Amino acid sequence: MKLSDYIVAFLQKKGVRHFFGYQGTMIAHLVDSIERNPLTENHSCYNEQGAAFAACGYAQAKEECACAYATSGPGAVNLLSGVADAYYDSLPVIFFTGQLNTYEYSGIEGLRQQGFQETDIVAMAGSITKYAVQIRKPEDIVKELNKAYHIANTGRKGPVLIDLPMDMQRSEVANPVYDMEFEECHTDPAQAEAAADVILEALEQSVRPVIMLGHGVDSTESQQALLRFTRERQIPVITSVLAKSVLSYDHPLNFGCIGGAYGHRYANMIANAKSDLILCFGISMCTRQIGTKVHEFAKNARIIRVDIDPYNLKRDIHEDGVNEVKLQAETGAVIRCLSEKGSSVKKEFGDWLEVCREIKENLQAVDDQTPERYTNRMIADLSDMLQDTSAIAVDVGQHMVWSYQSFKNREGQKLLFSGGHGAMGYGLPAAIGAYYATGRPVVCICGDGAFQMNIQELEWVKRENLPIKMLIMNNEALGMIRHLQRDYFDCLFAGTTDGCGFASCNFSKVADAYGIPSKRMWCDEVKETAPEFLEKEGPGLLEIMLEHGTYAYPKTCLGEPIHNQQPYAPKEVYEKLMSL
Template identity: 70%
Template sequence: MSKVKLTDYVVEFLQKKGIHDFFGYQGTMIAHLVDSIEKNPHARSHSSYHEQGAAFAACGYAQAKNACGCAYATSGPGAANLLSGVADAYFDSLPVIFITGQLNTYEYSGITGLRQQGFQEINMVSMAKPVTKYAVQVRDPKNIVRELNLAWQIANTGRKGPVLIDLPMNVQRGEVEDPAYDMEFSEEEIETAVYGKNDPENGAAFYRDAVAKADSSDGAEAAEYILDKIRTAKRPVFMIGHGASGEAEKMLTDLARAHHIPVITSVLARSALSFDDPLNFGCIGGAYGHRYANMIANVKSDLLLCFGISLCTRQIGTKVHEFAKNAEIIRVDIDPYNLQREIHEGREGEKCFCVSAETVVRKLTEQQAQIGSYEEWLAVCQKIRKELWKVDDETPQRYPNRMIAYLSDQLSDTGAVAVDVGQHMVWSYQSFHNQQGQKTLFSGGHGAMGYALPAAIGAYYATGKPVACICGDGAFQMNIQELQWVKRENIPVKMIVMNNEALGMIRHLQRDYFDCVYADTSDGSGFSSCDFTDVAQAYGIPAKRIQGEDVEKYAGGFLEQNGPELLEIMLEHGTYAYPKTCLGEPIHNQQPYIPKPIFDELMEL
């Protein structure tokens, strides 16, 4: 029998699966794993300066590569600091293996109710379970082969997501006999591991019942139903979400191109098409979506074909039953619980299929001769886009959008652009000119400030190309310490900090709903920002501060330099994100309102 040190096996296993970059922070209880990474010639460890940075880097890596990432941390506070990144991976369906160190098993007292078993011990499995597909502590070295293979399969199949393996220190230094790298588990074994025992009220049986309530199939039935509906439709639209990433996304956009079908995406799926693709009709958004996306989906289409998109209230507005009332909605999603969201009241004119988007789209591609061509409908959508684009371009408050559009042209050669959370996120998904193949990365469901800088670092190791991140002054301060990581590894990341010296999105809310009391959001009212240029230069990174009106004069030349750079753009305090749906309004009638003659004309098309 062959024997290998347990942590050597873990690293070798992940390396064989294609993971060569590991993100984390060293500590006593994870030192054996880090040592094994160091000694493996095909593995590289990248140390962050806060474990949250390591977790977000693994998320950015997984997003940019459309593949599994890995992050690690020591026990106690180190492991707990990973959790925001774990949650980000969970809500955005990112396959990431999280590995945490833990107290030696022989130090556990066995005393029920004892608050802590030893120094820096924390029940990480219990803490992580709500935001992982699978979380387990390995207490015996002989169990690692099964648990690691099982965790890998769980993370990378079905609706993808994070798993966490908690490794006590004495287990890490144990030995593995006959290591295996490609064990296969049945669908039933996976479901039982993920959802628990076959408890009819809370477990695998409950999950299977949820699948049955949708319409589980091999994709053929779903494809036939879609083909039948599309034959009679006059105005079909493909709506693509992150659940249709990878091959499904490519096949869908190819289908759309062949048959002149408009495409609308979620924010996370924004880079499915380049910004200037004739079929790209923007991001759906209940509050800040593209005007033309909202109008086309909500009131102009008669058939919405939704692939891997949640249709949550953030996308379609809080008045869910008012969305696309005159359109038939067909939803394809691998998550049966997501399909339990009822869009049309009583499911009237709504059909759900619990099956992977790729399976269905492959069937549609095979039978696409049955799909007609929709040039006239596409021309209507193009007119709507042209008119509403002009309305927005003439809105003075949207000058930050024009800055983003200019800056995006200067960043066109970057492999990925990570965008943080705040007003700049809205400006970016509305106006960034992404090129074909250029990834735009967001923290979607979790909406975590501090995401962009470490995510961009992870994206660099995923793509091997220069990257960029776009942040606000509030978001950038969340993980500003990772500037040392950028400097240490000379990572070619262009950092754009849009500094309005405020938490602009909350400030906008306070203006509208809190009588302009800007508590903890503005300079002099409990919030302030540093000079980011001075901070970056202190880390040894070239940096420049410019005024917003000087972007086109100075930004281009500065961003042409090699290596990491930080560009700080000073904005006025009272910046706003538009268009915005006012509370209670239909999502196709956003503020500032469309001039009535234009609105009436477009509604008649």
Template identity: 70%
Template sequence: MSKVKLTDYVVEFLQKKGIHDFFGYQGTMIAHLVDSIEKNPHARSHSSYHEQGAAFAACGYAQAKNACGCAYATSGPGAANLLSGVADAYFDSLPVIFITGQLNTYEYSGITGLRQQGFQEIDMVSMAKPVTKYAVQVRDPKNIVRELNLAWQIANTGRKGPVLIDLPMNVQRGEVEDPVYDMEFSEEEIETAVYGKNDPENGAAFYRDAVAKADSSDGAEAAEYILNKIRTAKRPVFMIGHGASGEAEKMLTDLARAHHIPVITSVLARSALSFDDPLNFGCIGGAYGHRYANMIANAKSDLLLCFGISLCTRQIGTKVHEFAKNAEIIRVDIDPYNLQREIHEGREGEKCFCVSAETVVRKLTEQQAQIGSYEEWLAVCQKIRKELWKVDDETPQRYPNRMIAYLSDQLSDTGAVAVDVGQHMVWSYQSFHNQQGQKTLFSGGHGAMGYALPAAIGAYYATGKPVACICGDGAFQMNIQELQWVKRENIPVKMIVMNNEALGMIRHLQRDYFDCVYADTSDGSGFSSCDFTDVAQAYGIPAKRIQGEDVEKYAGGFLEQNGPELLEIMLEHGTYAYPKTCLGEPIHNQQPYIPKPIFDELMEL
């Protein structure tokens, strides 16, 4: 009977699963885990300077590698600081193992209603449950083998997502007898653990009821239905979301290429195709999507084949029942609750299949001889894209988009580019020239400012390649302390700070809806930004500040250097994100409005 220290087992388990880089911040109640990471020759610990940075690094790692990541923190404030990153992983379906330290079990008083059981004690399991697939405190070393194997399987199967394991300090230093690294659990056990977190008796049953509300959960049936519909369609479109990442995404793009079918993605799935791929027709977006994506999906297609894409209001606009009224919509999603979003009123012309995208796409690939070719329809889409590109290129307010396009060409050798939240996020997903295989990373559902710098750090350890991040001045300050992490480990990250000395997205909102009262968004009105070049140089990182009009003159030469660099680009306060759908308008009729002759011509195609 072999015995091993519990934290040694945890680290060995995770490194056997492919996790060699751990992100976190040291503390008394997590010290045993960190010691075990240090002693394992196949594991490396990377210390952030705020636990939120570690959590976002684990998210960026999971996104860039399309694999599981891990972050840790000590008890109390350290563990609580992870939560924004935990939520980011939950909403964007990222498999991340979060491990938190905790008070010794013998320090718990057993007094019901006692506000705190001891110094830095906090009920992390209760706090994390709403934003994890599974959260558990292991109070007996005998339970760690089952709980760790179960947590791993939960994080990495179904709709992927984060799990949290809370380890009291005396449990961490306990022993594990006969460690097991590949325990398997039944579908029923997984459902009970995941969906019983709030209702142990009925949660799994409610989930199965939700699955039953879909038209079918049979992959073969879904594939057969799609094949029947695509045979009669004249204008099919593949809509790909993050739920179809990995092998499903590759098979879908291969199918699209073989049969000349246009592809539209969500923002999170933006990397499915390179920016210049003939099949790439941009990101759908209720407010800021590509003009041509919105027009093709909303007004021109007769069949939308949706794989792992939520079709939430952020994607299709607030007038949900108005979306793609002349198209049949077929939705494939492993999450039954996503499928309960009713797009067509009464589900007229809408079919929902609760099954993994990969299962369905694999069957479609096997039977693709039944799928025709759509060169004429593809040519129509290409004309729409060309004309609407031209409209946007002639919009003066979109000069930041042109900067992003230029900068992206200077960053073409990076393995991943993490983009923060704000106007620069819109400019980036609209205009960044991503290369084939180059990942663009976003905080999608959670929309967390401060995400990009630590996510880029995590992406570096996932890819082993130089990386970049694009931030606004508001977002970069959120986790600016991680510059020391960059300096300490000499991480080759190119940091682009688009500095308009304002919270531009909210400032735009205040202009349109708050009579130009720029409260807490502009210099002199409760907000200001630092000189990021001075700050970076204080950390010992090469940095340069340039004016927006000088980007093409100076940026390229500066970014050619090796190692970490920060480029600060000064913009006017009044920057805007366009095109933008005005409230209540169809999503294919965005501001600034398309000239009427062009609009009418494209709608007639």
């Protein structure tokens, strides 16, 4: 069996049907095998970064393994931003890169380049993959492919990379094997049971507990089991941005996204200032979540952290780890034990939940009355128009903040973000991947800066007539950095505004050039005018013009506690809520 045929057949048997990439001489055998297999589909991007982000969007939306490929040298290097995105956000993606024939390697140590379009991509990808390997013998592919797939999909999930010299791709595999056994590294049942006991005992002693839920709880079964547990005990739930889709916007236990700078006011106040116990499941507790003054976070609360990644747990939240318990275990295993053992513990926290509701209602009212947050109100209106879409891929910038603060995601509707990597250019290709994952219409929300990063993928959307609605928030600036420059650089807007090294195009006209229906309107026209455009079938690009000085609020000012954000809540409201 041809080696490249084996790779495609292997992944097809594992459920991978869609392959994202860009053709090239040194990956041509693999692409040919994808095209010839009647059960797989090849999808060509227009820059390899687009293929990598499409695979990330697919993995996020489907919660399954994805695959992307590129040719050697520049093609492989162009994949790397997507590889990093998959690594930091724990997405199981298998990346393949083409490479020189093995006989073209000189064996000369220190030689800068072995041959044309050769790059040591394994070395370059080593720090942002769980496993990276080059195939040098045909007989190695069976073990290495099985191993790589296993590594990508177990433990803390993440990307792997297999580098394929041309002569390896066209060689023969004598004994193809599709399901090798590897040692499983599951949490010991006794360890999971002990962790559940610690949590249940802490709940018995608590008056104001909070569940903080992160992307590390990555199976729907575990997420729903945890939500049942919290519902029975009336415990408020706060999520990371990546875990926002676990609860619908109107779920009675949903108390927003934690955020050191731009989190929901009520989430930050409940977690940081009002709780006495924070139960963390698969959430990294990085500075973007809890603020740069890490040891100041939730000083009056006990923190219990469940995480499969031992390195995440090395970071102390409380100084010297005081009043902090770290439990290295699979979140799913611990949640299962909680579900089983928790039936005997019926303590409820209804009174505390009412306090949380009062905090949420009051602080939502403060934000609703903030004139600067007109963009948030627009995002909420757009979410009402997009209820039937399966996924919303959100790019990086102020529009990302407006989206996780105000997009009203319905049950089963997923919001996709580039979390840890924070890569501009993620939104459009991730939306493409999400469409292939769900088979239903999707949306991407971008800023004018972010959209230009992978604008060439409009041709992909047009070529395959994908039902993707592209919403571009155009304030003709890199708004988030402009905000920083206003506050800290005396309004010198270097590289962020027109006349200072940045400019935006007319995106509606660009879409027209690609043959994609488009419409341009001002923000205040959206509620009345956008529904008719968004109801149309097929692709469409809606460009929404904003004021240049449009910023994201609420925002934590440097040095302030994360529960006291700008623009500040009225003093009487703030003091009343802090006294509850």
